[in-house]
Amino acid sequence: MRQFYLYPAILFFLWVATGFAPVERLLGVNFMASAQAQGQPTAAQQIPPGTREVPARAIPVPDTVSPQMQAVIARPFDPAFNLVPQTTAEWKARVEKVALATLAGLPKLRETLEVTVQPTTMAGVQVFIVTPKVIAPQNRDRVLMHLHGGVRVFGPGESGTREAILMAGFGGFKVISVDYRMPPDFPFPAALDDAVAVYRNLLQTTDAKKVGIFGASAGGSLTITTLLRAKMEGLPMPGAIAPGTPTVDLTKTGDTLFTNAMVDNFLGTQDGFIRATALLYANGRDLKDPLLSPIYGDVQGFPPAILTSGTRDLYLSNTVRMHRKLRAAGVEAVLQMWEGQSHVQYMSDITAPEVKEYHNEVARFFELHLGR
Amino acid sequence: MRQFYLYPAILFFLWVATGFAPVERLLGVNFMASAQAQGQPTAAQQIPPGTREVPARAIPVPDTVSPQMQAVIARPFDPAFNLVPQTTAEWKARVEKVALATLAGLPKLRETLEVTVQPTTMAGVQVFIVTPKVIAPQNRDRVLMHLHGGVRVFGPGESGTREAILMAGFGGFKVISVDYRMPPDFPFPAALDDAVAVYRNLLQTTDAKKVGIFGASAGGSLTITTLLRAKMEGLPMPGAIAPGTPTVDLTKTGDTLFTNAMVDNFLGTQDGFIRATALLYANGRDLKDPLLSPIYGDVQGFPPAILTSGTRDLYLSNTVRMHRKLRAAGVEAVLQMWEGQSHVQYMSDITAPEVKEYHNEVARFFELHLGR
Numbered sequence: 001m002r003q004f005y006l007y008p009a010i011l012f013f014l015w016v017a018t019g020f021a022p023v024e025r026l027l028g029v030n031f032m033a034s035a036q037a038q039g040q041p042t043a044a045q046q047i048p049p050g051t052r053e054v055p056a057r058a059i060p061v062p063d064t065v066s067p068q069m070q071a072v073i074a075r076p077f078d079p080a081f082n083l084v085p086q087t088t089a090e091w092k093a094r095v096e097k098v099a100l101a102t103l104a105g106l107p108k109l110r111e112t113l114e115v116t117v118q119p120t121t122m123a124g125v126q127v128f129i130v131t132p133k134v135i136a137p138q139n140r141d142r143v144l145m146h147l148h149g150g151v152r153v154f155g156p157g158e159s160g161t162r163e164a165i166l167m168a169g170f171g172g173f174k175v176i177s178v179d180y181r182m183p184p185d186f187p188f189p190a191a192l193d194d195a196v197a198v199y200r201n202l203l204q205t206t207d208a209k210k211v212g213i214f215g216a217s218a219g220g221s222l223t224i225t226t227l228l229r230a231k232m233e234g235l236p237m238p239g240a241i242a243p244g245t246p247t248v249d250l251t252k253t254g255d256t257l258f259t260n261a262m263v264d265n266f267l268g269t270q271d272g273f274i275r276a277t278a279l280l281y282a283n284g285r286d287l288k289d290p291l292l293s294p295i296y297g298d299v300q301g302f303p304p305a306i307l308t309s310g311t312r313d314l315y316l317s318n319t320v321r322m323h324r325k326l327r328a329a330g331v332e333a334v335l336q337m338w339e340g341q342s343h344v345q346y347m348s349d350i351t352a353p354e355v356k357e358y359h360n361e362v363a364r365f366f367e368l369h370l371g372r
Numbered sequence: 373m374r375q376f377y378l379y380p381a382i383l384f385f386l387w388v389a390t391g392f393a394p395v396e397r398l399l400g401v402n403f404m405a406s407a408q409a410q411g412q413p414t415a416a417q418q419i420p421p422g423t424r425e426v427p428a429r430a431i432p433v434p435d436t437v438s439p440q441m442q443a444v445i446a447r448p449f450d451p452a453f454n455l456v457p458q459t460t461a462e463w464k465a466r467v468e469k470v471a472l473a474t475l476a477g478l479p480k481l482r483e484t485l486e487v488t489v490q491p492t493t494m495a496g497v498q499v500f501i502v503t504p505k506v507i508a509p510q511n512r513d514r515v516l517m518h519l520h521g522g523v524r525v526f527g528p529g530e531s532g533t534r535e536a537i538l539m540a541g542f543g544g545f546k547v548i549s550v551d552y553r554m555p556p557d558f559p560f561p562a563a564l565d566d567a568v569a570v571y572r573n574l575l576q577t578t579d580a581k582k583v584g585i586f587g588a589s590a591g592g593s594l595t596i597t598t599l600l601r602a603k604m605e606g607l608p609m610p611g612a613i614a615p616g617t618p619t620v621d622l623t624k625t626g627d628t629l630f631t632n633a634m635v636d637n638f639l640g641t642q643d644g645f646i647r648a649t650a651l652l653y654a655n656g657r658d659l660k661d662p663l664l665s666p667i668y669g670d671v672q673g674f675p676p677a678i679l680t681s682g683t684r685d686l687y688l689s690n691t692v693r694m695h696r697k698l699r700a701a702g703v704e705a706v707l708q709m710w711e712g713q714s715h716v717q718y719m720s721d722i723t724a725p726e727v728k729e730y731h732n733e734v735a736r737f738f739e740l741h742l743g744r
Contacts, residue, residue: 050433050446054634061422062627064693074422255434255712256683262426263631311628311688320683320709321436327708327733335707336699337692340627361699 059263062340068352073312073340075265082272088184091153091280095182098150099159106162112350113169117161123201125194126157126179130164132172139173142210142370145202145238146177147195147226149217149344151247151274152281153182163216166347170356171363173212176202180222187283188292195226200235208236209371214362216344217315220246220307224294224322227302237303240369242362244308245315245343246322248295250278250287254317264314264342295321304332304369306362310341332369336361431635434712440724445684445712447637454644460556463525463652467554470522471531478534484722485541489533495573497566498529498551502536504544511545514582514742517574517610518549519567519598521589521716523619523646524653525554535588538719542728543735545584548574552594559655564663567598572607580608581743586734588716589687592618592679596666596694599674609675612741614734616680617687617715618694620667622650622659626689636686636714667693676704676741678734682713704741708733 047053061074085091110117114133121127130146144167148160157179164177180194202211215223220243227237252270261269282292290297295318305326309319319335326333338346338354346358433446457463482489486505493499502518516539520532529551536549552566574583587595592615599609624642633641654664662669667690677698681691691707698705710718710726718730 047430048432050442052431052635052637054429054431056428057426057630057633058419059424059426059627059630060420062630062689064626064689070422254436255431258429258431258434259635259684260631261429263424265424311692312631316683316709317434317436317711320711323709324711324729328729335709337688337695337707337709339689339692339696357696357700 065340066353068349069340069345069354072345072348072352073265073342077265077268081268084273084276091184095153095156098154099156102155102159102162106158106165109162109165109350113165115165115169117158117165119158122176123197125198127198128158128161128164128177128179130161130168130175130177132168132174134172135174136172136367138367138372139370141206142173142212142239142366143202143206144168144171144173144175144212144214144366145195145199146175147180147213147215147219147222148177149215149219149244151277152191152218153184153277156182163214163219163347166350166355166359167214167362170359171366173363173366183277183280183283188281188285191222191281192225192229192291195222196229196233196235199226199230199238200233203235207371209239211238212240212242212366212370213238214242214244215246216244216347217247220244221248221294224248224297224299225291228290228294228297228299231298231301237301239371240304240306240366241302242306242308242365243319243322244346245310245313245319246294246307247315248318248322249293250282251293254315254321256317257314260312260314260316260342263312265312266342266345267314270314295325299326299329299331302326302329302331302333304334304365306334306336306365308336308338308346308358308362310338310343310345312340312342314343334365437712438725440721441712441717441726444717444720444724445637445714449637449640453640456645456648463556467525467528470526471528474527474531474534478530478537481534481537481722485537487537487541489530489537491530494548495569497570499570500530500533500536500549500551502533502540502547502549504540504546506544507546508544508739510739510744511742513578514545514584514611514738515574515578516540516543516545516547516584516586516738517567517571518547519552519585519587519591519594520549521587521591521616523649524563524590525556525649528554535586535591535719538722538727538731539586539734542731543738545735545738555649555652555655560653560657560664563594563653564597564601567594568601568605568607571598571602571610572605575607579743581611583610584612584614584738584742585610586614586616587618588616588719589619592616593620593666596620596669596671597663600662600666600669600671603670603673609673611743612676612678612738613674614678614680614737615691615694616718617682617685617691618666618679619687620690620694621665622654623665626687626693628689629686632684632686632688632714635684637684638714638717639686642686667697671698671701671703674698674701674703674705676706676737678706678708678737680708680710680718680730680734682710682715682717684712684714686715706737 061070085094116131118129146164148155161177164175168175178198181190213223223243257270307319307323309316323335433442488503490501518536520527533549536547540547550570553562585595595615629642679691679695681688695707
């Protein structure tokens with residue numbers, strides 16, 4: 001009795017497993033025959049061969065992660081997560097709302113991690129210089145350039161500095177966080193222009209081998225397109241990069257966009273809002289342009305790279321595909337993966353040991369690979 | 373009309389999403405109130421907070437892998453995959469059936485990969501010496517010890533040599549494949565005793581640093597428990613290890629045992645057959661004994677390790693957790709992940725470029741880390 005809610009689920013599974021037959025029998029009709037009689041393809045014919053029919057499931061919060069990360073994994077979907085703004089004003093209101101929420105948390109974050117943030121400009125682009133209290137001697141003439149995430153629309157101004165504060169605070173590096181221009185006002189290639197302009201400017205004072213570039217999600221993809229453009233313009237490669245769960249393919253391509261749909265509690269699905277942000281950014285260009293979707297680019301000659309994702313991440317496949325592409329091109333690329341985490345949750349709750357460990361891993365990677 | 377089969381799925385999703393309310397309303401009853409009146413926990417109370425309710429889905433074969441790998445991913449479940457043998461005779465019949473099917477393919481495999489296989493014994497344990505036609509000069513005094521997979525019951529005798537043939541052929545190493553004893557006749561610790569005995573014997577002729585150990589699934593787990601036992605017995609560590617999607621936890625622990633259940637077309641689910649093999653092997657011992665489930669062991673001092681899994685792998689979380697545990701212990705451990713692949717499919721079809729690439733990666737790792 002107490003498990004009465006399971007019966008419909010079991011019936012549903014059986015119904016799927018048996019090719020939907022019981023419903024027809026229950027109702028005393030034969031939909032298939034009816035469809036066939038009208039010359040229409042049947043359900044069985046419409047499902048491509050090899051398609052995996054997975055029944056509905058209830059997936060518990062794993063006990064293999066810290067209590068803080070369990071709380072992050074247990075978060076419900078934001079009810080508004082997949083609402084698509086219909087006008088420029090709606091896009092701006094949505095971006096503004098998220099920015100205000102992020103900004104509210106930054107003073108405490110800077111204080112906790114003992115980090116200072118100074119706005120300035122480089123090559124006409126607004127940037128934030130993020131400086132930790134302590135920088136180890138071997139890292140004092142090294143610098144990390146940061147390209148924030150936010151599906152190419154979120155994170156304007158100081159609201160984009162959160163990831164930089166974490167890396168500066170946990171990793172002990174000076175970070176230059178680029179406040180690149182974004183849609184709806186500035187679609188592609190504004191963000192890329194800004195990132196490359198700051199990188200070029202930085203090379204006037206710093207050996208490229210002593211520069212690392214990192215970013216999460218859209219920022220991870222922008223990290224890679226920045227290198228593609230730098231190569232095209234004859235600029236030297238940086239010493240190392242750290243693209244976190246990079247959204248390197250703006251098309252709906254990659255197996256975990258299907259297997260982890262509605263399993264990832266941060267993004268939910270690529271359909272809807274995420275697709276809308278991609279189209280807004282691309283502004284009519286082919287989504288498979290390598291400067292939009294760098295998985296289609298030429299990564300020969302790239303510097304060492306550390307890529308990160310989580311087992312529930314919608315963009316796990318993007319990360320895995322990018323890692324394999326780098327390896328196939330002979331790049332010293334390593335992959336780290338986090339148990340149970342959805343998109344970018346490796347930088348969610350700063351009290352979670354996993355978040356500290358992630359930043360330690362990336363900082364060690366930069367220490368190992370940046371020029372001395 | 374042609375998508376009539378979607379309506380019940382949508383209704384089911386809505387019904388789950390709304391807390392099962394519509395069904396109650398439809399039927400004009402209130403199960404919750406009824407349950408509460410009887411002092412029983414309600415459905416809402418029974419579902420732990422944070423549980424992710426994922427609707428039924430149809431997951432297409434990804435187009436991001438080779439045609440050969442697409443065919444592997446498209447394979448249907450073996451109808452018998454989750455039947456649990458009830459008697460010793462039934463276990464033996466099942467093992468024999470699988471062994472015969474594997475053996476049938478070995479002559480062609482050896483011929484294609486230009487590998488010879490020679491049975492012999494070491495320390496009283498049956499082994500197979502697997503030798504490729506060409507061994508690069510730097511690898512001539514190095515040797516790989518192989519511990520085959522097969523959920524601790526499959527792969528007796530020569531039928532366990534398939535993985536060793538692939539590694540010898542693609543990787544160009546001499547391989548010693550250990551025909552360790554297995555249940556139902558020989559449960560734990562027979563397999564571990566045999567693996568350690570062969571390793572100890574091997575050290576009489578070969579510097580430990582020139583020995584690599586590898587294996588898939590149960591063989592990956594056995595690789596790690598062999599090192600735990602070697603440490604306990606004061607034996608030196610080998611030069612490097614390559615546990616492929618190691619089943620390092622015999623309990624149902626790890627997020628992808630839930631998220632990838634019935635997504636992995638090779639294993640399906642941990643419930644049923646796999647659990648039965650674990651209990652058969654453990655023979656009454658605590659499944660969390662580190663020599664059964666090495667995720668609970670002490671991996672300090674382990675040599676460099678390369679771990680492998682796939683995005684659809686039921687044991688993705690086991691692999692990820694083991695990788696993180698090794699990293700946390702300061703071990704030079706790297707992770708590689710394959711798009712769309714279920715358990716051990718990185719060594720499925722030898723004509724798939726991914727299978728060749730996997731072996732090249734592991735061989736390069738051994739070349740880099742084994743003693744010179």
